[in-house]
Amino acid sequence: MNPVESLSARAAAEPLPDNLTSVQPGGGFCYSVELAWGRFRRAFLKTFCAGYVRRMADLRQGDLAGAPHEVLDPRDLKFCRNVCSADWRPQDDPFQWREHLGLARWGLAEVLLMGTPLAVATVALVWLGGWWQFAALVPAIVLGWVFWFFRDPTRMVPAEPGLLVSPADGKVCEIANLDHDDFIGGPAVRIGIFLSIFNVHINRAPARSRVIRLRYWPGKFLNALNPQSALLNESLWIGLEDDDVPQRRYIVRQIAGLFARRIVCGLRPGEVVERGYKFGMIKLGSRTELILPASDQLQIDIRVGQKVQAGSTIMARYAASGERT
Numbered sequence: 001m002n003p004v005e006s007l008s009a010r011a012a013a014e015p016l017p018d019n020l021t022s023v024q025p026g027g028g029f030c031y032s033v034e035l036a037w038g039r040f041r042r043a044f045l046k047t048f049c050a051g052y053v054r055r056m057a058d059l060r061q062g063d064l065a066g067a068p069h070e071v072l073d074p075r076d077l078k079f080c081r082n083v084c085s086a087d088w089r090p091q092d093d094p095f096q097w098r099e100h101l102g103l104a105r106w107g108l109a110e111v112l113l114m115g116t117p118l119a120v121a122t123v124a125l126v127w128l129g130g131w132w133q134f135a136a137l138v139p140a141i142v143l144g145w146v147f148w149f150f151r152d153p154t155r156m157v158p159a160e161p162g163l164l165v166s167p168a169d170g171k172v173c174e175i176a177n178l179d180h181d182d183f184i185g186g187p188a189v190r191i192g193i194f195l196s197i198f199n200v201h202i203n204r205a206p207a208r209s210r211v212i213r214l215r216y217w218p219g220k221f222l223n224a225l226n227p228q229s230a231l232l233n234e235s236l237w238i239g240l241e242d243d244d245v246p247q248r249r250y251i252v253r254q255i256a257g258l259f260a261r262r263i264v265c266g267l268r269p270g271e272v273v274e275r276g277y278k279f280g281m282i283k284l285g286s287r288t289e290l291i292l293p294a295s296d297q298l299q300i301d302i303r304v305g306q307k308v309q310a311g312s313t314i315m316a317r318y319a320a321s322g323e324r325t
Contacts, residue, residue: 010247013212013270020216021068022079023106023266023280026234030109031079031262035069042070062086078106081266082214104202106264106281107150118143145197149284152202155311157276162318164206165275166308167252168288170195175304177294183213183239184249187294191315193308195257195286203265204311205240205277206250206290211267213239219256233287236263236280243272248318251291254282276311292316 024031045053056073062085064071071077071086074093081087090096098105118139125136157165174192181188195201215237234256242248254263265280273279282288292298297318302308308315 010210011212011241013210014214015269016083016214017216019218020214020236021083023082024079024262024264025216025236026218026256026262028262030113033113034079034109038069038076042072042076045072056088059088059092060086061088082268085268102152103147104150104152104281106266107283110283111146111150114146115143118146149197149201151200152278153200155204155276155309157274157311158314160317163275163314164250164290164292164316165204166193166302166310166313166315167203167206167290168193168195168282168308168310169200169202170288170308172302172304172306172308173287175300175302178291181251181291183251184291184293188251189292189294189298189300189316191290191292191300191302193288193290195282195288197284200310201283201286202278202281202310203252203254203288205273205275205279206252206315207240208243208272208275209240209250210243210272211238211269212241213237214265214267214269215239216263233257234263236265238265238267238279248293250293251289253289253291254280255287255289256282257284257286278311290315 019025022031053072060071064084064086066084067076067080067086068083069076069080071080071084074088074095077084077086098108101108103111121139122136122143125132125139170193172191173194174190176190176192178188178190180186217235217237219234220232236254238252238254240250240252254265256263262283263280263286264283267273267279295318298316299319300316301314302316
């Protein structure tokens with residue numbers, strides 16, 4: 001098949017399923033607080049900052065169709081980016097500085113809502129003096145862990161063609177051969193990554209690819225080390241396809257764990273993401289799977305028990321492939 005025929009026959013992106021109405025479909029307390037704050041903030045902006053609202057509307061790109069609430073500025077896209085095509089260029093986003101805080105933008109609400117009372121408790125116990133100062137270590141340690149969990153370190157993404165990088169931080173807990181995967185269209189290799197509560201929990205795209213299918217399953221919250229968790233736990237399934245020849249297909253599965261109750265995925269059907277692109281996260285311990293088409297050209301570069309980093313650790317490569325991935 002020549003390149004023109006291959007590109008013209010590429011799969012059409014499927015619309016989002018009915019149960020995927022937010023980038024965080026499992027909801028949650030912090031999610032509800034943020035939505036409530038958003039309603040108040042939008043009312044305040046429309047009442048007292050009409051000029052700002054008009055300016056942001058002029059700079060907005062894409063369509064608001066499908067958004068569950070008003071979208072006045074980039075903050076309003078946090079939980080509905082996947083259901084509409086609206087966006088702002090980075091240079092037009094007045095809140096782009098949040099990307100440089102070293103914390104996951106999806107976790108800033110949790111940092112504030114969990115961190116503030118912990119910080120107050122720490123300061124109050126220190127102020128009381130005496131033995132209370134030793135008790136202050138407890139909220140101080142938990143506060144440090146909250147910041148540590150939601151950290152967003154910079155990653156160097158390899159540029160060599162044919163590589164697939166890890167979609168998550170953690171430890172490789174499984175490398176399994178599958179006789180057949182319907183989406184892949186043949187034999188496949190499944191790589192499972194276990195994320196502890198101390199790992200970075202941001203997910204990244206394994207290759208330059210196009211999003212063609214997303215599926216969300218509500219489920220249980222078994223320990224991610226339990227093999228049954230891959231079948232029974234809440235999960236979000238992402239079907240990707242090379243944007244260029246040979247258009248291989250890949251799958252990334254975000255799977256909730258014992259403590260992870262919130263899966264975040266901001267991908268839109270049909271969009272093209274670069275290798276290493278941050279597309280979501282799983283909050284508080286979990287499992288991520290990468291499923292690749294099996295091939296004589298496939299070389300697995302990791303082993304069970306190895307620690308990996310999202311966006312930078314090379315998981316596998318396809319030999320003798322000059323195409324961009």
